[in-house]
Amino acid sequence: GRAEGDRLLIYIADSIQRLLGENDAGCRIGSDRFIVFTDTKDRTPELCIEQLRNETRKYDSTFEIAFNAGIYIAEDKEMAPGAMIDRAILAQSSIKGSYTVRYNYYKDSLRSDMLSEQEIVGMMASAINDEQFVIYYQPQYNHSNGMLMGAEALVRWDHPEKGLISPGIFIPIFEKNGFITKLDLYVFAHVCAFIRKCIDNNLP
Numbered sequence: 001g002r003a004e005g006d007r008l009l010i011y012i013a014d015s016i017q018r019l020l021g022e023n024d025a026g027c028r029i030g031s032d033r034f035i036v037f038t039d040t041k042d043r044t045p046e047l048c049i050e051q052l053r054n055e056t057r058k059y060d061s062t063f064e065i066a067f068n069a070g071i072y073i074a075e076d077k078e079m080a081p082g083a084m085i086d087r088a089i090l091a092q093s094s095i096k097g098s099y100t101v102r103y104n105y106y107k108d109s110l111r112s113d114m115l116s117e118q119e120i121v122g123m124m125a126s127a128i129n130d131e132q133f134v135i136y137y138q139p140q141y142n143h144s145n146g147m148l149m150g151a152e153a154l155v156r157w158d159h160p161e162k163g164l165i166s167p168g169i170f171i172p173i174f175e176k177n178g179f180i181t182k183l184d185l186y187v188f189a190h191v192c193a194f195i196r197k198c199i200d201n202n203l204p
Contacts, residue, residue: 008059015055019048035085045071049103068095069103090114120165120173127157128186134158135190153191155183 009032016026016034021043026036038048049069056065070092074084091106127133137151157165174180198204 008065011059012052012056015052019051019055029085033089035088037081037084040073045069045073046103053102066099068092068098068101070094070106071103072106087111116169117173120170121177121179123159124170124174124179127159128182130160132158132160133183133186135187135194137194153187155187 009028012034013028016036020026020036021038023042024036024038026034028034036048038045053067056067059065070088070090072084072087072091087106090110091104094110095101095104134156136154136156138154139148140150140152141147142149154167156167157170159165171180174183
């Protein structure tokens with residue numbers, strides 16, 4: 001319930017407050033997300049996370065409080081705090097939902113992956129409208145007699161500028177944002193049209 005959730009948030013905030021050093025700062029930035037600025041000369045980020053985990057274990061023995069952390073080491077002292085926070089959140093978001101990985105360091109590759117994903121998302125609607133998705137048919141045979149039984153429909157993205165985009169890149173993104181349903185319907189429609197064409201041409 002909301003009251004218990006608020007009680008937990010207050011407990012976490014108090015725990016963070018107790019762990020902060022003289023030159024540290026911490027706050028809640030919304031929902032169940034907290035930010036801590038700490039000097040890594042005094043303690044490692046891993047130690048800070050472990051200390052907080054130990055504190056949260058004391059909250060209630062009837063259930064476990066699990067959390068993931070994103071870590072950004074501020075090498076550029078002139079960087080705005082907001083940009084530092086964005087990088088830490090990006091590192092945390094990449095492992096959110098994992099029960100085995102508890103923390104993740106920011107890497108530039110995370111940012112480039114995010115930008116690539118945003119580019120894919122930006123192109124997906126026009127790709128459907130422009131019929132850039134191409135259906136290929138992988139034949140299926142009856143192995144006992146060698147007869148062709150049917151085919152599996154496979155979709156490929158043939159972008160006019162980028163060429164063929166691997167399904168390993170766009171399928172996981174579409175599954176995550178729900179666009180996969182539109183792509184499914186697109187494939188169904190094209191397969192039905194293909195079957196209709198076969199029927200009209202008296203093909204088995």
